[in-house]
Amino acid sequence: MSLLRQYSRYPAPDLGRYRRFVVAGSHVGWVKPELASELSGRPDIFELSAGDLHMHAGLATPEARSAAMAKVLHALRGQGRVPGWRDELYPVTQNFGETPLLVMERAAAPLFGVLAYGVNLNGFVGRGWEMKIWVARRAPTKSVDPNMLDLIVGGGQPLGLSPVENLLKECQEEAGIPPEIAELAQPAGIITLLIEAGEGLRVGQQFNFDLELPERFRPQNQDGEVAGFELMPVSEVMHRLRSADEFMYDIALVLIDFLIRHGFIGPEERDYLPLIAGLRRPIPFAASVPA
Amino acid sequence: MSLLRQYSRYPAPDLGRYRRFVVAGSHVGWVKPELASELSGRPDIFELSAGDLHMHAGLATPEARSAAMAKVLHALRGQGRVPGWRDELYPVTQNFGETPLLVMERAAAPLFGVLAYGVNLNGFVGRGWEMKIWVARRAPTKSVDPNMLDLIVGGGQPLGLSPVENLLKECQEEAGIPPEIAELAQPAGIITLLIEAGEGLRVGQQFNFDLELPERFRPQNQDGEVAGFELMPVSEVMHRLRSADEFMYDIALVLIDFLIRHGFIGPEERDYLPLIAGLRRPIPFAASVPA
Numbered sequence: 001m002s003l004l005r006q007y008s009r010y011p012a013p014d015l016g017r018y019r020r021f022v023v024a025g026s027h028v029g030w031v032k033p034e035l036a037s038e039l040s041g042r043p044d045i046f047e048l049s050a051g052d053l054h055m056h057a058g059l060a061t062p063e064a065r066s067a068a069m070a071k072v073l074h075a076l077r078g079q080g081r082v083p084g085w086r087d088e089l090y091p092v093t094q095n096f097g098e099t100p101l102l103v104m105e106r107a108a109a110p111l112f113g114v115l116a117y118g119v120n121l122n123g124f125v126g127r128g129w130e131m132k133i134w135v136a137r138r139a140p141t142k143s144v145d146p147n148m149l150d151l152i153v154g155g156g157q158p159l160g161l162s163p164v165e166n167l168l169k170e171c172q173e174e175a176g177i178p179p180e181i182a183e184l185a186q187p188a189g190i191i192t193l194l195i196e197a198g199e200g201l202r203v204g205q206q207f208n209f210d211l212e213l214p215e216r217f218r219p220q221n222q223d224g225e226v227a228g229f230e231l232m233p234v235s236e237v238m239h240r241l242r243s244a245d246e247f248m249y250d251i252a253l254v255l256i257d258f259l260i261r262h263g264f265i266g267p268e269e270r271d272y273l274p275l276i277a278g279l280r281r282p283i284p285f286a287a288s289v290p291a
Numbered sequence: 292m293s294l295l296r297q298y299s300r301y302p303a304p305d306l307g308r309y310r311r312f313v314v315a316g317s318h319v320g321w322v323k324p325e326l327a328s329e330l331s332g333r334p335d336i337f338e339l340s341a342g343d344l345h346m347h348a349g350l351a352t353p354e355a356r357s358a359a360m361a362k363v364l365h366a367l368r369g370q371g372r373v374p375g376w377r378d379e380l381y382p383v384t385q386n387f388g389e390t391p392l393l394v395m396e397r398a399a400a401p402l403f404g405v406l407a408y409g410v411n412l413n414g415f416v417g418r419g420w421e422m423k424i425w426v427a428r429r430a431p432t433k434s435v436d437p438n439m440l441d442l443i444v445g446g447g448q449p450l451g452l453s454p455v456e457n458l459l460k461e462c463q464e465e466a467g468i469p470p471e472i473a474e475l476a477q478p479a480g481i482i483t484l485l486i487e488a489g490e491g492l493r494v495g496q497q498f499n500f501d502l503e504l505p506e507r508f509r510p511q512n513q514d515g516e517v518a519g520f521e522l523m524p525v526s527e528v529m530h531r532l533r534s535a536d537e538f539m540y541d542i543a544l545v546l547i548d549f550l551i552r553h554g555f556i557g558p559e560e561r562d563y564l565p566l567i568a569g570l571r572r573p574i575p576f577a578a579s580v581p582a
C-alpha cells in the first residue's frame with residue numbers, strides 16, 4: 001500500500017476556516033472562529049479586528065501578554081478544554097529563535113494554532129537493508145498517543161535550550177543515551193506539521209537528527225514514559241508504515257523522511273514526489289524564503 | 292555570509308503576472324502575457340479563455356499537440372527566441388510519470404513554464420569534515436552557464452528513461468563512472484526550481500543521488516562538456532556557497548540540500564529553516580499531497 005496512507009490520517013486543514021491570531025502585529029497562529037468570538041468577550045485581553053483575533057495592544061510586554069494568556073488558559077483548563085496540561089511553557093514567535101512575544105502552556109498550542117518546535121532522533125544500527133531502527137512503545141499512561149509506536153528519543157522544544165542541547169537532555173531522560181554518544185548525532189533537516197487536531201490546529205516544525213548507535217547499546221528509559229524498546233529491521237518499519245497506523249503521526253513523517261534520505265525509498269516508488277511534498281507542508285507565516 | 296545569498300540570485304516569481312498554460316484541461320505551466328497574446332494569433336493551435344492560454348481542444352492527441360507545438364517553436368527559433376536549442380524532446384505532464392500530454396523541445400520549457408525534470412549526483416570521498424566532493428568546471432562552449440561550477444554528474448530527464456536509468460547513462464557520459472559503481476548511488480530526495488529565467492519561468496523537480504566514490508577513482512568526461520574536475524573539501528564547497536555565485540543556481544540548491552542532509556549545516560546555522568524551505572518551493576500544480 002502507498003505510504004501516502006500516513007498523510008491521509010489528518011487531511012490538510014482549510015486555513016480559511018480559522019481566524020488569524022495576531023500578537024504585537026505579527027501573525028503567529030490560527031484560532032477557530034467560535035473560540036475567537038468567545039475570547040473577544042475578554043476585551044482587556046483580546047480584540048477582533050478585520051476578522052483577525054489580536055492580543056490587546058495595551059498588553060505591551062511579553063510579561064503582560066504571558067500573564068493574561070495564563071489567566072485565560074487556566075479558565076479554559078477549569079472547563080476541561082486543555083487536555084494533557086503539562087505545566088511546560090512554550091515560547092510564541094513567528095520564526096524560530098526570535099524573542100518570544102509571549103510564553104504559554106504547551107498543551108494549549110493547538111487552541112491558538114501557534115508553532116510548536118520539537119526534536120527527534122532516528123537511532124539506528126547497521127547500514128543498508130541490514131539496518132535496524134530503535135523504536136519505542138509509548139507508555140499506556142501518556143496523555144498523547146498512549147501505546148503507539150514512537151522513536152527512541154523525541155520531545156518538545158522548551159524555552160531556553162537550543163535544539164542540540166534539548167536533544168542531549170532527551171537522549172539521557174528517554175533512553176539513557178550518554179552525552180558522549182548522543183553528541184555524535186547529526187542534524188538532518190526538518191519535517192513540518194500542519195493538521196487539524198480535535199481542539200484546533202497543530203502547527204509544528206521538528207528538528208531531526210540521525211545517530212548510528214553502537215551494536216551493544218541498549219536503551220533504558222529514565223522517565224517512565226516508555227513501555228519498551230525494540231530494534232526493528234528497516235524493512236519492517238517500512239512495512240508497518242505501509243499497512244497500519246501504529247506510529248504516531250509526526251513520527252511516521254520523520255521515518256518517511258529518514259527512509260527517503262537514506263535511499264530506502266527512491267524515484268521508483270509510486271507517489272515519491274507527493275510523499276516528499278508532504279514532509280514539509282509550508283506554514284504560511286513561518287520561515288519561508290525572502291521574496 | 293548567509294547561504295541564503297544563493298536563493299537571492301533568482302527571487303521567487305509572482306505567478307499572478309503570468310497566464311496559466313492549460314493542455315487537455317490540465318494546468319501544466321505559465322506563459323508571459325505578451326507571449327500568450329502573440330500565440331493566440333494562431334487560433335488553430337492556441338486560445339485564450341478566462342485569462343488562461345489553452346492548447347486548442349481540436350488538437351485531441353499528444354501527437355497532434357506535439358506537431359503543432361513543434362511548428363510554433365521552430366518559428367520562434369527562427370526569430371532567435373529559443374536560446375540553446377538542443378534537439379531534445381521533453382514530455383509535458385502535470386505530474387511526473389504521467390502519460391505525456393505532448394512532447395516539446397527542452398530549451399523551450401521556460402517559455403511555457405512547464406515542469407522539467409533532472410537528475411543530479413553528489414559524488415564524494417570520505418566522511419565527516421574529511422569529506423571531499425567531486426566538482427566539475429563546465430566547458431566554455433556550454434550554451435547554459437559556461438565556465439560555472441557544476442556537480443560531477445547531472446542532466447535533464449529525457450523521454451523514455453527512468454531517473455535511475457538516466458543517472459547511469461549520465462554517469463558514463465559525463466564522468467566515465469562505470470555502471471558497477473554508478474548503481475551504488477542512493478536516491479536522496481529532490482529539490483525544486485521555480486525562478487524567472489530571462490525568457491520565462493524555469494520550473495523543475497530534480498532527483499538527487501549520493502554516491503561515495505572509491506578514493507582511487509578519477510572522473511573522465513566523455514562528451515566534451517566539462518573543462519575539468521576537482522576534488523573539493525566540503526568546507527571549501529561551503530565557503531564558496533557562502534561567499535560567491537560560482538556554482539550554477541540549481542547545483543547550489545542541490546549542494547545546500549546535501550550539506551543539510553549530511554549534518555554539515557545544523558539548527559545552529561542562522562537561517563536554517565528558511566534555507567530548508569527554499570530547497571523545495573512548492574510548485575502549485577504539481578505533486579502535492581492529496582487534501
